[in-house]
Amino acid sequence: MTMSSGIRRAPRRAPAVLLLASALALAGCASSRGLQPQLSPTGADTLYSARSLSGGTFSAAAFPADDWWITLGDPQLDALIREALRDSPSLAAADARTRAALAQAGLADAERRPTLGASARYSGVQLPETIAPDPLGGELKTSAVLMLQFAWTPDLWGGQRARYEAAVGQARAAEADAQAARLTLSANVARTYIALAQAFDADAVANREQARATRLMALSRQRVDAGLDNQLQLRNAETTIGIARQQGQAARQQIDALRNALAALLGKGPDRGLDIAPPRLLTAPPPAIPAVLPSELLGHRADVVAARWRVEAAGRGIAAATAAFRPSVDLGALVGLASGGLSDLFGSDALLGFGGPALSLPIFDGGRLRSGLAQRDADYDLAVAGYNQVLVAALREVTDAVQAARSLDAQIATVDAALTAADAALSLAQARYDAGLGNQLDVLAAQRPLFQLEQQRAALCAQRLTATVDLDHALGGGLAPAAPPSSTHDLARAISP
DSSP states (O other), rough: OHHHHHHHHHHHHHHHHHHHHHHHHHHHHHHTOOOOOOEEEEEEEOOOOOTTTTTTTETTSOOOOTTTGGGGGHHHHHHHHHHHHHHHHHHHHHHHHHHHHHHHHHHHHHHSEEEEEEEEEEEEEEETTTTTTTTTTEEEEEEEEEEEEEEEEEOOOSSHHHHHHHHHHHOOOOOHHHHHHHHHHHHHHHHHHHHHHHHHHHHHHHHHHHHHHHHHHHHHHHHHHSSSOOOHHHHHHHHHHHHHHHHHHHHHHHHHHHHHHHHHHHTTTTHHHTOOOOOOOOOOOOOOEEEOOOOOOOGOOOOHHHHHHHHHHHHHHHHHHHTTTOOOEEEEEEEEEEESSSSGGGSSGGEEEEEEEEOOOOOTTTHHHHHHHHHHHHHHHHHHHHHHHHHHHHHHHHHHHHHHHHHHHHHHHHHHHHHHHHHHHHHHHHHHHHHHSSOOOHHHHHHEEEHHHHHHHHHHHHHHHHHHHHHHHHTTTTOOOOSSOEEEEEEEHOOOO
C-alpha cells in the first residue's frame, strides 16, 4: 500500500522538480548579463589611403610572388635566402610553437568526446586476529575486479565546442606567425645583403678616391721637385689619401660585420660568411601598388591574419565562458565483474554495474564565473586592439615603402645629375692644373664633392633597394595564410549579448 501510494504521488512531484530546475537555469543564465567586450575590429576600408598612394602604379597583380626576392636580380641572394629558410634556428622555434598549439587544440577536442577505460585488479588483505577475530581475522581475503568505465559530458550549450574552436584559432594564429617569421627572415637576409652591397660600393668609392688622390700627389711631388709648387699642395694630397684610406678601412670592417650577420641569419658559424662573394649589381623595380588595397591586404599579411585568428579565438573563449553559467549533464557508467576469487569471477553472480546521469548548475560560486567571463571579455578586447594596431601598422608600412621608393628615385636622379656636373668640373680643373693654368686647391675643391656624391649615391641606391624589400614585406611576401572563415565583424556581432 505504501509503495502504491508513493507511485501515485510521483507525477505531482515531477512538475515541481522541473519548475525548480528551470528557475535555477534562468537564474544561472541571467547572472552573465552586463558583461560584454568594449572594442570592435576596425574595418580595413575605413583606413583611407587613396591620397597618400595617389600617383602610384596600381595593378591587379601587384602582390609579390612567394619568391619575391628574385626581382633583385642576384642568384647568390636567392641561394642565401633558401639556405636561411632551410636551416635557421629561429624558424625551428616558430615551427615548435605551431606544433605545441596544434597539440593543445587536440587536447581541447579530446575533452569533448566520450571516454571508455578498462581496469583489472586482484588484491588481498589479511587482518590480524588481534584486531578482528574469526571469521574476518587471521585469514587472507582476496578479491578480483574487472571493470569498464564510461564517461561523457554532452555539449548542451556549445561550450566545449567553443573551447575547441578557441584552441584551433590559437593554433591557426601560430601557423600564421610561423609564416610571418619566414617572411621576416627572408626580408632580413635581403636587407643585410643590400647593406653588404653598399659596404662593397663604399669600399670601391674610397678606392677610386684614393687612386685620384694618389695621382694628384704624384703630380704635386713632380711640381714640388721642379720648384713650381710648395710642400702645402703635397701635404693636402696626402691628407686626401689618408681620408680615403680610412673610409676604405671602415667599409671593409662593415663588410666583415655584415658577412657575420648573414652567417648568423643562415644559422651557421662566422666562417660561412667568408664564402659570400661581393654582391652583383642589384636592381630595384619601380613600386607597384595592388589596386585592391587596403581591404585585400587582410588576406596577404600573415601577421594580420594571425591577429584575426586571435580575435576569433578570443570570441570563442567568451562563448565557452558564457556556457559555464548554464546547467551541465554528466553521463557515467561502470560495468564489471567482481568476486572474492578468480574462480568465481566469471560466474553469473559476479556482475557489477553502476551509472546514470548527473545534473549540476552553479548557483553561488563567489563570483568566479562572472570574473572568468570578464577576463574573457578583456582578452577579446586585447585581441581586437592588437588586430587594429597590426592593421594600421600594415597599411602604414605599405605607404612608407611606396613613398620612400618614389622619393629615393627622385633623389638618385638628382645625385646622378650632380655627379655628371662634378665629374666634368674635376676633369676641367685637372686639365687646367696639368697645363699650369690652375692650382692644386682648384683640383681638390673639384674632387671633394665627387667623393661625397659617390658615397651619397651608394647610400641612396641601398635605401632604394631596401624600400623594394620593405614593400614586398609589407604586402605579405606572396604568402597566402588561411584566414578565419568569417569576418571579424560577423564574429563581433555573434558574441554580443
